[in-house]
Amino acid sequence: MCTSANSFMTTTYLEAIRQGLWEELERDPDVFLLGEDIGVYGGAFKVTAGMLERFGEQRVVDTPISESAIVGAAIGASFMGLRPVVEIQFSDFISCAYDQIVNFAAKCRYRWGAGVPIVIRAPSGGGIHGGPFHSQNPEAAFVHTPGLKVIAPATAYDAKGLIKSAIRDNDPVLFFEHKALYRRIKEDLPEEAYTVPIGKAKVVREGRHLSIVTYGAMVHVALEAAQLLDGEGISIEVVDLRTLLPLDEETVLASVKKTSKAILLHEDTITGGLGGELSARISERAFEYLDGPIVRIAAPDTPVPYSPPLEEAFLPNLSKVVEKARWLHRY
């Protein structure tokens, strides 16, 4: 059984999400989960393991393979006062529910005042040899959809705090959890209950020479690069966006104004990715502070390949970030 009682132990990113869900299910009888294989099997990644036994099949609903109907049903249940949490088994399948998310959920409040308090969890990201359909980062399309909120936590602490905030939020929230982080990172979480606010970025490492603005798994790559380059006298500030929509522009601009150089790093492909939007905002609002070009580091415009050498070439990694950071520092 998972409760906050054991959270003083070192907690993985996956376990943190599980704890957050569990605590919200305990706290609010209107919260329920629905998705494919989340009940008896406990979810493809076991995020919901044990929940069926504890909360019953009315609150942990194994559904048919029907992403659109799952999200649609969540919307309908939310109209009746429930707070559904959907699991899309892999974020690659979220495209099957695109219409329900983008045309139904995102637009109800604006059109006729009906809030849609749903959460859609979607394991995303590469680095596990999942190939083209188990590795994607589809966040940019949803960041381009007014009415949605989009979250991509990088740490266990934030993952737990943000899933709880997402469930309590009265607007539709997409929660992209990075698969490669599930069991790879862990940290000590507070014993007491806490939440993390939606819409707030965090400076996770202070620095003077350049800023890396990033999110999700790439936060850890950025921190590694910063650590390594510290030995070369390059002081790097790392901004973890945490929430992608609404964007915490203030924190991003404050960092760039301080360091005067910006690297925008994401695992998603480059064209139409969040880096372009961030770049535009920095040049619109902090142009005169810049001492070098805004640099984007992102995956190239290809599907996510399967074979290790191809996937390694596809994903941004430590050496790519270090190389660009050195170049920008010299500029």
Added chain:
Amino acid sequence: MGVGLAVAGDPALESARGHGAEQARQFFYYMSMMREVEDRIERKLYRQGKIVGGVYVGRGQEAIPVGAGLAAAPDDMLFPSHRDMALYLIRGVHPRQIFAQYMGRIGGLTRGRDGNMHMGDLRLKIVAIISAMAASVPVAAGAAFAMKYKGTRDVACCFFGDGATSRGDWHEGLNLASVQRLPLVLICNNNQYAYSTPVEKQMACANVADRGPAYGIPAEIVDGNDVFAVNSAALRGVEHARRGLGPYLIECKTFRMTGHSAHDPADYVPNHLWKTWGQRDPIDRARDVILANQWAEPEELTLIESGIRREVDSAIEWAENSPYPDASELLEDVYER
């Protein structure tokens, strides 16, 4: 005008058995009100340039939202299609709000954010459709899920056309609702055209109802231009769902006595269909049944109609006096304040 008083053996008269005068007059009122409001919108205000966007009406199909809408209890959730205006009237939306909605004024239910029948009000338990057909079906299933979750005896009633049944959402929604045995009543207005596409190019089975059993959902076909028959079928469906027996599918055979929208002259519809279905007008048929049963004198029906015209005249005046939204409202309500 009616097509002549119903005579003994007339199926319309048979189907009216078990209904009473008061209910029949209610059917007549709501069907006539829907017809009048939509006629004004499509044939007057649209042509006068006062409707700023598209117009989609349910002329010839009024028996479906009226018969089914009055079969639902006030706590049941309604998910209308774009040709079900009477559902709004039944739930207490005033015609003036509908005119204002069409004219893009703040007096409309969406304050000018959306047009035509794209409107809803959770307090009235009526949910706004989106333009992608059948998207409401899974959403209605979710509302039905919540009713079961909370242990209420309410049901969700979801309305859609024949074209919508080609969408994946329709099939996913029916399947999910049936697997979960949700209290969902599915009401199809098979008006035989989806925009310009006739139903035989929409599906290879003879009836929408044929699709129900594949999902384990009982289905029936009803004369969609007979308000009494629609009402009885909807009562059966609502009762089935309320008893916890799962979803129920009703196919109402009808005809769209207009183009897809006001700009569409519907030249693709063969003349004989207009003629045949014109003789099956649901309001004329209800009038005949009412008179044959002596549920009202002809003068009483005339009075109902003239009352409706006066109500509509003042509703239009009210809507035309309702201001356009101020551009300063543009950014509001994308998120909770």
